[in-house]
Amino acid sequence: MDESDFYGRLVPVRHDQIPALPEGSMTIPAIKDGICQRCATKINTTWRTPTSTYCWACANLGRLSDDQFLATIPEPNVFETDAMPCQWQGELTPAQRRVADEQVQALNAGRSHLTYAVTGAGKTEMLFPMLTVALQAGKRIALVSPRVDVIVELAPRLREAFKTDFVVLYGDSPETYRYTQLVLASTHQLLRFRAAFDVIVVDEVDAFPYAENVQLEGAVQRATKPQGCHFYLTATPSARLLRDVSKQRLRISLLPRRYHGQPLPNFTIIKIGNWRKKLSWRIQRILREYVISKQRFLIFVPHVADLTATLNEITRLQPSLKIAATHAGDPDRQGKVQAMRASELQALITTTILERGVTFKGIDVMILGADDPVFSQAALIQIAGRCGRSASRPTGKVWTGVTERTRTVIQARNEIRYLNMKGKQYDV
């Protein structure tokens, strides 16, 4: 193994491999005092083979047992820094510029920062000035997200915008680890790092499984250097993050306006009764209109079990409609999303898996059973945010079919209304 593979990493080794480790490496036992040293989980009493104990909480990164050790070399920040790493040609709007400047200030002050920008505000592009400054300063940066889709989508955009070489790491990523200044990864992968990064950017910080997950929050903390700082990006911050802001532990930049300046499409709530039994005539009418207008749209349903039933019902009503259904476990998910993007499909039925991080140009959205507890307020706002993202069609409809007008749905609608009101006070 190369020496650079150990920089700021935790590499599991067996006892007999320790003498062969490169010079300057430190080893710690993998499990100490009943605590896993990689993910800081307390070892359950059942996680025990006849000869050893193991940690099951981080076993999907390769099981660690107490006869193993973790080897690391403190991060030396040795990479060739480019004078002009950013080759992005685009232009930020004045509002985006303001947020980007605030991010650069936070970076220079070494303080953590929350960017609360509505869906479709251009969060990724806003990061570029801060990333450029950090790269020029020779800092090591991780760009992480709990959603693998977000990472997969981000990689080509970054590759275009930056000359800097980077690795993309997630569960079944085709790339193997190598030492780079910039790392693009899922939050789980940070468990393999120790005090490696000066800057960690967490995109979609409120998304499952990062939100309220002690293991992953700890992973981000431990992967950061003592003087390092974090940048959180979200369109729907949790109450906890906002509390950190009000306690002044975290600086915030608010951008309640999309890059094209149009307000966020809000929910059109329609009562559709028992939609699983029979699709309401109002939904049927909307479908008929879509077949004529060729408008593309997404349909969200609460559960995987609802997908096939809804798909069958809609194809029965509108046989000419090109429609497919996809979910988290679908092997052809990427293919269907691509087909939707290329307009080969007119509609896609899906679960909350596509609620964030994906952009289809000029689509409408329909939610069936929006009152189901699966759709949290944040999820609903994210779903509504799929709509009207392109400047060519900055508006759209969010048909929200409910059995009952629940508090969550009403609160989500009020939240969007509030953001739109707030957005009028801000420049584009």
Next chain:
Amino acid sequence: MTCELCGRIQQGEWTLGDFFIFHQPQMLSICEACRQQFTRITGPVCAECGCQSQISPCAECEIWLTAGYPAIHNQALFAYDEQMQQYFKQYKFQGGYHLRDVFQEMLAQRLVKVAPTMIVPIPITTETQNQRGFNQVSAWLEKCEINEILTCISTSKAVQSMKTRRERLQTTQPFCLVTENLDLTGQRICIVDDVCTTGRTLRHASSCLYESGATQICTVTLAR
């Protein structure tokens, strides 16, 4: 307790009687709903390999038998479907020893029905033992009396599941007895393994035992 396969929180069912006798309901590491998804092999089966088949022996076993191999009389409990593969991935390949509890009782019940004089699990190589830390078959049979009289000849072998069918069928005898000159005369032996795919491993093990004088051999596998 959270289910290891689907991650949902499972709650034990308490009955009024449980409160009075201070009995705690037993919980397995996999929830009831996930356990239902394993497909049990029912109905007409092939008496030779245990697969679901109208004719017995099935076409595949016919070839083995006409080639002169002794019958193994395999019984399989479950179909080797996606759910089972998921379980094996976590239990065997990721090394989740605590997942052994899911099938312990079912295998024990089946072995009581078979009623052999000796239960022999298929051994694993030293290398696998070091890496995984346990024999996945013996772990299931924790509560049964087992005789680990078989052992692997070489210390390492290519992983069976990575081989093609042809490669599997061409493997040479990988097993030998722990102690030479072990007398197995008059023993009715039941060999236990996790999956039976081609039956090659089981046949190797059974011929090894027949050579030492075993009278009757049958096999039980969790999946087929």
